[in-house]
Amino acid sequence: MKYIVQKIVGDIGVTLEDGQQLYELIFPCLLQNRAVELDFSEMNIIASPFLNAAIGRLFQEFSPEKLQYLLSFSNLNPVGEAVLTQVIEDAPRYYNDAAYRKAVNETIKEQVEQS
Numbered sequence: 001m002k003y004i005v006q007k008i009v010g011d012i013g014v015t016l017e018d019g020q021q022l023y024e025l026i027f028p029c030l031l032q033n034r035a036v037e038l039d040f041s042e043m044n045i046i047a048s049p050f051l052n053a054a055i056g057r058l059f060q061e062f063s064p065e066k067l068q069y070l071l072s073f074s075n076l077n078p079v080g081e082a083v084l085t086q087v088i089e090d091a092p093r094y095y096n097d098a099a100y101r102k103a104v105n106e107t108i109k110e111q112v113e114q115s
Contacts, residue, residue, distance in 0.1 A: 001026075001035070001036050002036075003025060003026065003036065003038055003039065004041060005038055005040050006040070006041060006042040006043050008021060008025065011042055011045075012043070013045065013054075014046075014050050015049060015050060016050070016053045017053075018050050019049065019055075020054070022053075022054040023054045023055075023058070026054075026058075026071070030058065030061075030066075030071065033070065035070050037071075037074060038072070038073050038074070039074045040074065040075045040076045040077070043077070043080065046077070046079070046083055046084075048083050048086070051084055051087045052091070055084065055087055055088065056088075056090070057091075059092045059094070060095045064088075
């Protein structure tokens with residue numbers, strides 16, 4: 001299954017809600033072992049919260065190896081590619097290391113309370 005991300009969320013992918021919308025489309029396909037391609041053509045801005053909600057959460061249910069096999073990405077701009085790489089590197093640790101997850105959550109909470 002190929003999804004044109006811009007047609008789903010518009011040309012800016014920054015919010016958790018937009019990421020959740022994409023996640024809800026691709027998650028059932030992956031559960032059925034169906035390959036998914038995400039095409040980021042015409043996306044102007046891609047931010048970490050969006051990719052964490054759309055892609056990072058998948059590491060809660062799937063191994064990195066399975067995701068590498070079933071999930072592919074195309075037409076990412078260099079900034080989006082860098083953000084995606086960081087999300088893919090961080091997500092497995094976040095979901096598999098309770099102490100790390102707690103530290104990240106506490107840091108985020110502190111930052112939100114300060115703003």
